[in-house]
Structure formats: C-alpha cells, structure tokens
Amino acid sequence: MFYRPEDGHGLPHNPFNAIVTPRPIGWISTRGADGSENLAPYSFFNAVAYVPPQVMFASTSAKPDRDGTKDSVSNIRETGEFCVNIVAFEMRDAMNKTSGPWGREVDEFEHAGIERAACExxxxxxxxxxxxxxxxxxxxxxxxxxEANFTVFGEVTGVHMRDDCIVDGIFDVLAFNPLARMGYRDYTTVREKFSLARPGD
Structure with a gap:
C-alpha cells in the first residue's frame, strides 16, 4: 500500500500514528504565570542532545481557552520552564487521567490524585x-x-532519579518498566533489554 497524506489513506484510523513506534512519553508539568499548575502526557517527545542535555516535545492540538495551543505550551510561553516526568508502567492509569481536555482551571495533579514534589x-x-x-x-x-503544531525545546537544568532505579551504577529502565505509546489507543512497556557493541568499541 502507498498513499499520499494529502489524499488520505482510506483506512479506519490514521496509520501514521502507529508507524513511528514505540514513542517515549513525556509527562510535562508546568506552572502558569498565575501560579496554576498543569500536568499532561505527550508522546511526541525525546532527548535531542547530550551537551548540554536537551529535550523536546510537540503539542499538536488546541483548546478554546488557550489561544491556539494547549495549557502546557501556554504556560511555558509565560514562564520559560517545564519539567519532563518519565512514566512507569504502574502510573499508566494516572497518566491517562491527565490526558483529558480539562479546562485551564483544573489541576491535573489533584484531579488524578498524583503526589507532587518541588523542583530544584x-x-x-x-x-x-x-x-x-x-x-x-x-x-x-x-x-x-x-494548525496548532508547536515543538518545545528545553535545556535540562536538573535531573531527579529514584534511588531504586539506579542499579550497579546505571539508571536501569527494567527497574520501573517505562511506558511507551504505540499509536491509536495502544501502549507498551519495556520489560527486557539487550546490548550491542558498536563498531570500533
């Protein structure tokens, strides 16, 4: 099968959503200039540079109360700051609860019963x-x-790691099984890993 996106694909659901998979999830927390807080998951998320460490996430829809974008991007425009929280498998339901189209007055930490901590x-x-x-x-x-497509880039200025996720001196993803988006309404989790030596190692 071949299709041009501008012409449509003829399938029940957009296959592009599932082709680039699995995608890590950036659970983005922000605070607006008025002090209100927001927490929302984004599966267009990744690390993009080592030195200095940098990440990105993309927002691809808008809310009527946010002038052409969503709460996360709007808050970041106001304050210039955000935090990327990594999602473990056991957090899947709480993460999903924060993905709803809630009004800007809704604090997703409270709405989903998620404990918050201060950043440094x-x-x-x-x-x-x-x-x-x-x-x-x-x-x-x-x-x-x-329409409403924005990519946000940020430099990492502080890193928090749970102590139980550091195993034999490495940050071990098998200690918490990170959640990833597969497209449509499908998700997966990392439960195994293997290593490959690069040529020249």
Whole structure:
C-alpha cells in the first residue's frame, strides 16, 4: 500500500500514528504565570542532545481557552520552564487521567490524585513518584506547518532519579518498566533489554 497524506489513506484510523513506534512519553508539568499548575502526557517527545542535555516535545492540538495551543505550551510561553516526568508502567492509569481536555482551571495533579514534589532549578512541581524527572529551561518554541503544531525545546537544568532505579551504577529502565505509546489507543512497556557493541568499541 502507498498513499499520499494529502489524499488520505482510506483506512479506519490514521496509520501514521502507529508507524513511528514505540514513542517515549513525556509527562510535562508546568506552572502558569498565575501560579496554576498543569500536568499532561505527550508522546511526541525525546532527548535531542547530550551537551548540554536537551529535550523536546510537540503539542499538536488546541483548546478554546488557550489561544491556539494547549495549557502546557501556554504556560511555558509565560514562564520559560517545564519539567519532563518519565512514566512507569504502574502510573499508566494516572497518566491517562491527565490526558483529558480539562479546562485551564483544573489541576491535573489533584484531579488524578498524583503526589507532587518541588523542583530544584525551576518553579513548578514534578511527579514525586516518577522514576526520573528532567527540569528544563525553555530554549525555543518552533511553530510547525499545520494548525496548532508547536515543538518545545528545553535545556535540562536538573535531573531527579529514584534511588531504586539506579542499579550497579546505571539508571536501569527494567527497574520501573517505562511506558511507551504505540499509536491509536495502544501502549507498551519495556520489560527486557539487550546490548550491542558498536563498531570500533
């Protein structure tokens, strides 16, 4: 099968959503200029550089109360800060609960019963039980073609890791089984790993 996205695919659901898979989930916490907090998951998320460490996530829809975007991007525009919380398998239901189209007045930490903790280098909360959390300072927001498509880039200024996730000196993903998005309404989790030596190692 071949299709041009501009012409449509003729399938019941968009296959592009499932082709780039699995995708890590950035559970983004932010605080607006008015002090209100937001927590929302984004599966267009990844690390993009080592030195200095940098990450990105993309927001691809809008809410009527947020001027062409969503709460996360709007808050980051106001404050220049955000935190990426890594999602463990056991947090799947809480994460999913924060994905709803709630009004800007809704605090998803409270709505989903999630314990928060203070960040060290930025002024917003993080998910206390997350296996890891990356405190970030905004570097740029890039507007992409299409309606309400924005990519947010940030430099990591602080890193939190749960002590039980550090095994024999490494941050071990099998200690918490990270959740990943597969497309549609499907998810997966990491339960095994293997190593490959690079040529020249």
């Amino acid at each position: 280098t930025i002024a917003c909360s993080r998910v206390a039980a997350a296996p890891a959390a990356l405190e970030c300072k905004l570097t740029q927001i890039v507007e992409l073609p299409g």
